[in-house]
Amino acid sequence: MYLTPELDELHGSVATLMRELVAPRAAEIDSTGDYPTDLYEKFVEAGLLALSLPESLGGPGLGVRGLTIATEEAAKHSAAAGLMLLLSRLPVAPMLVGGTDDQLRRWAVPLSLGLSRGSYAMSEPQAGSDVLGITTHAEYDGSGWRLTGTKAWISGAAEADWFVVVATTAPGERRADAICAFIVDADANGLTKARMHERPGCRGLSLGDIVLDGVAVGEDRRLPGITGVGSILGALATMRPVVSARGLGLASAALMLAVERIEGRQVGGRPVASQQGVQWQVAEAAMELESARLLTYRAAELIDSGTGGPQVAGQLAVAKLASSEIAVKAAGLAAQLHGAEGCVAGHPSDRLVRDSRQLTIVEGTSEIQRNIIARAVFDRSLWWQTSESARESEPIS
Template sequence: MSDQYPLFALSEEHQEIRKAIREICDAKIAPAAAAVDEEARYPQEAHDALIETEFFAPHVPEAYGGVGADALATVLVIEEIARADVSASLIPAVNKLGSLPVQIGGSEELKKKYLGALAAGQGNFSYCLSEPDAGSDAANQKTRAVRDGDFWVLNGVKRWITNAGVSEYYTVLAVTDPSMRSKGISAFVVEKSDEGVSFGAPEKKLGIKGSPTREVYFDNVRIPADRIIGEEGKGFTYAMQTLDHTRITIAAQAVGVAQGALDYALGYIKERQQFGKPIAEFQGVEFMVADMGMKIEAARQLTYAAAGRSERGDKDLTFFGAAAKAFASDVAMQVTTDAVQLLGGYGFTRDYPVERMMRDAKITQIYEGTNQVQRIVMARQLLAGIQSTL
């Protein structure tokens, strides 16, 4: 019976990865999380600790100097960091988002140069897709790239770029043939130091205040022709393939922050007394934490299942990536809100971490495609008959 219906569990190796990253989070990341949020500053403590322990960009293959973590291991890393600080979890998450187009479509020379630099911790890697008029309508790009001999010249504006200004490297989507809409979009690697690259002021955000979000400006940015990623006109394809994989990392963030909020709330309700007994003994509170735990575990299992599909490249990855991201982020928003409720007035203050977790959780419903867009993606997959039957 057990051979026919195997039990699904983390391997010993994956369990060790979780243990290792949790120890780093407890020692180096969690203690700075409140200050990072309060000061709206980049979590340099986390950055340095992740480079030191090779969790900075764990997805980079061994062939390019990385540790070659599989999709599930990468999810575990991001989940555990988000449990301590969602802002810090964007370091490995966005490094994967920014560099994955290079890994998917880039030349061998491009992979060696930029994946190698990322693996060595020489700089973060950001993803420049969104524009003022190209949010959910991501194909509506205005940034242009024009060929000029052995160079490409880029002009345009990108908006909502995570870790902009901090990152050294940027995957930039730009129109190379305006007549072809999405098939006329190409992808390029741009470096922070390239002449003509500049940044807007950091956005003043509700949450993830430790991760700078800025506009990126390209003013006649002239880059070598070999910095194009893959084939001309394939950029949008690479971008969408990337999101199929990286939406799962957003699901991991959502699971992590939800778990962090539940962990804190459980400790609080066992200590907080009203009417002569801990509030954890009241049935209404018990029902709340039961629902919180149940939904987190459902989100976690869906996220891990999606990670497996990411690693294998299954045909239903698009559905599972969208489903994991939408479900887990909805759970994160509900669980963190409930955690604030369980702490009562204390939960509404910055003296306790659950209000930060609630603010941080909100973005998981928005970035890398709003949950409304995720539902469109899922529906189209279902209507096309693409869904797992296992």
């Protein structure tokens, strides 16, 4: 993978930071489930929360590629650490696509400096992947908006100082053009952090629900460029490489753990690593991991180049699907090759298996990614002929 000198320097410094600070804390974070405030502060100090901000907002200008590199390295040691970095951009992504300069200065910049923490609230109990099924609604009251509804499974909900809340202005109707987004303070009147969920994997960051009961927000908190489901999903799509990086880091850790174990483990008087059947499993996992890495960094380059929209949706989805699926496969292989040892609670492979599974669900399930990829093939935005020879095709419905 080619990296510019700036990105190569970032890669080296972040890898060292994660080995020295995150690796020794990973098991404890998973065991206690406590938010690692010390790591958050170190990430702020190292400037990692500002990686994807443009230079005009005080960022280093390393873009999504920079954050992807850092997230992959963090996720090699701790799923929570990788998610902390992802949350430096997830609530900011809709602002970068549809916000104003003032909104970016008021919320994105303080987040990058560690002065506040944000979270992204789109999913609901009955509407995860089905964005048009959301029931949280925004009603204009003549001077501003009032938001009412419930948001579920929000990463970082307990720690958040503000949320980007996705709502509809046409409750009860499945209208794509009615989808909009607002910035809402966590301590706003009528907003309640209703429930925090226990979860088997990615422990250390909260997962919670919030309830909005007529929460008043001014027009200055509406993201004016989020004008329908296409724009909000487009903003979410810019996160695909960073989500993919979490899978890359976890898969790398799992495969290295497996190989190091089988090199020293003997069965029938022979090292497990010398058995061809095992070698082939390792080789196949390595091939899929390297493929996913190339897809992920190509996706990051697409985002950084300003290439977006439906024409690259398939390529972004391929990266997310490939990385999350190899994460599950590699974690399972690590547990299998450790034998009974890998079944013990608290073993590193046990943690990897638990952490990997949620990657196929969050930020667009594997099934949704397959839908996006299939649509891209049928509408020829993901195609393998020159445009002159590709036949015209109507999008599938």
